[in-house]
Amino acid sequence: MDTISGRFAQIEKGPKYRALAQAIREAIAAEELAPGDKLPPVRELGWTLQMTPGTVARAYAILTDEGALKGEVGRGTFVAEPAPVDSARDLRWAQHNQPQDTDTVSFFSTKLPDAGQVALIHDAYRRMAENPVGALLNYPSAQAYEPARRAVLRWLSDTALGVVSHDDLVLSHGGQSGVSLVMQAVLKGSRPVVLVEELFYPGFRRAAQLLRAQVVSVPMDSQGVIPEALEEIATKHDAQLFCTSAEVHNPTGIFTPHARRQQIADVAARRGFHILEDDCYRLGASRAASYRALLPEQAWYVSSISKALTPALRIGFAVAPQQHSAALRRVAEYGFFGLAHPLAILTQDLLTRDETYEVMDRVRAELSRYIRAAVNGLGGFELSWSDEIPFLWLQLPEGWRAGAFAQAAEAQGVQVRAAEDFALRSGTPPHAVRIGINAQISMRSFEAAIARLRALLDNPPEQIVV
Structure with a gap:
């Protein structure tokens, strides 16, 4: 138990069940736990690590599914013998994983x-073939896509979004599609004004132009847009939306700290414009509360799996303020009925797997x-x-x-x-x-x-x- 406790203490972030599973994996890899060793009972280990028995049981279940552990009725949970190597799969991965030399x-x-991830996606497509026929014959529906939306919430579990439900979330064709959906849900009138940072992700401008919106930039400093300038320009142009990337500003990499975000949220609350936060480039845990948490009635959130797993699948998601969830769903339904069902199935599969x-x-x-x-x-x-x-x-x-x-x-x-x-x-x-x-x-x-x-x-x- 000391071995597991020590390794668990070194893992700083993430859900406890995942951290515990990783600690046990590391102990097995370092041969601190050998095949046949018995693991502590879930209640005993839970008490030691200050977590619920259910959390320990979940970690054990994950490792049992992976083949690292095995449960024996009436006896307990043991470290399993190493599984035979799937040489064919390892070869496929090795071939994919060999970057090539190039002069350009x-x-x-x-x-x-x-x-x-390529092997995981291949496996996900194979598993998709086991889905009921109806899943590949019918139009998308909100009920059918609920498991995929819940899987996205797991993906976003390290993001401070405030109170959020799967009903607030819409699957999109990548982050750019999510930006367009939010703008369609928010912007009104023949010539709405969208505010952007002095330097900004070009997709904001492209999406705004499709909706005949005028794009106006706001001066920045080392922490993001300057709140006083934002208020002045928003008032002058009667702006409806401010687009920003607070965690990882594209292209400068600037991080907007909590205090500055709160000032910006206060400006938006006073002037009545919405905030769209694009969080596609962040790879680690969020470092401050999102605008959606700070301004729950006016802030929207967009992200995708493109920068963390692959951009090829075009899987993204937009999260609305709770009072605007129906408007976001309506835009998606009116625009394209919803993400293709096979992509929703793939989203659910990938984002629920610990691998x-x-x-x-x-x-x-x-x-x-x-x-x-x-x-x-x-x-x-x-x-x-x-x-x-x-x-x-x-x-x-x-x-x-x-x-x-x-x-x-x-x-x-x-x-x-x-x-x-x-x-x-x-x-x-x-x-x-x-x-x-x-x-x-x-x-x-x-x-x-x-x-x-x-x-x-x-x-x-x-x-x-x-």
């Missing part, structure tokens, strides 16, 4: 490594390895980065303009995004670029591309043509 490298957007969360941890770890290689290669320059943000924001040294640097980099076989891609045409973006982490290429190719960027930074043009 795109840092235009984040590219995730395969840390086992998915283990894969996500491996994705984060591999991305972190590439992030640190980029930081090591670009050391000495003004760089914003974090282990849990899959891109870097690079302030260019004197002599470089963002557009010129991006062109020069592309001529060297490396694509990056210039700051002007994230600003309104009338704005004055900084001389900076965003570098998306590409973990689908070999580390050798990655480091070589970073070295080519470093060579450009070390040798800026002699003069800037105005």
Whole structure:
């Protein structure tokens, strides 16, 4: 029991049942628990770790399903003998998991490594074939999609969303679709005004333009938009919606702390506009309450699995304030009847499996390895980065303009995004670029591309043509 308790204490985040399961896995892997060893009874271990017997039983059940433990009626729970290796599956994973060398490298957007999610998705499709025929013959329905929405709530369990029900949530075709759904539910009139940060995710502008909305930017500082400027501009333009990324600002990586969020929420409450929070780039646990928690009647939340597992499936979700849940559902139903049923089944399958969360941890770890290689290669320059943000924001040294640097980099076989891609045409973006982490290429190719960027930074043009 001391072995399990010690390892459990070292695991800081996540639901207790998952942390306990991981502690036991680690103890088995380190041979601190051997095949045939008996685990403590659930009540005894629960009392020791200050958790309910049900929580311990859930962890044991997960490990029993995985084959790491086995239960014997009347005797207890024991460490199981190692299962035979599925060499074919391991080979498939190894083949997927071998990044290739390349001389042409795109840092235009984040590219995730395969840390086992491809095999999980393949297995999910196979399991889908066992679904009743009716699930693949009928139109989507709210009742049929409830298990998928509950699975998303599990995915969002480390997000401070305030009081939330699966009824407040709509499945979307990725985060961009979620942004569009929220705007359709909120915006009114022939020429509504949408506010964005001085630098912002371009998808906000595209979605607003489809609805004939005017987009106006708000000045920022190192913590996000400036509340006084937000209030002044919102009042001047009678704004209906403010779009923001508070946990991981795209493209700068800025984190908006709780105190600033509260000031922004207070402005929205006074001026009556809604807030749309895009949280697609966060890989770790949330660090502050979401706007939906701070402003429960006016704040909306959008995220997806694109930056943590895969963007290929286009699985996203939008969460409405409770009093606007019906409006969000209506927009989805009127627009496309709902997500395709096979995708809803896949969502439920993936987001309820513990293996998915283990894969996500491996994705984060591999991305972190590439992030640190980029930081090591670009050391000495003004760089914003974090282990849990899959891109870097690079302030260019004197002599470089963002557009010129991006062109020069592309001529060297490396694509990056210039700051002007994230600003309104009338704005004055900084001389900076965003570098998306590409973990689908070999580390050798990655480091070589970073070295080519470093060579450009070390040798800026002699003069800037105005």
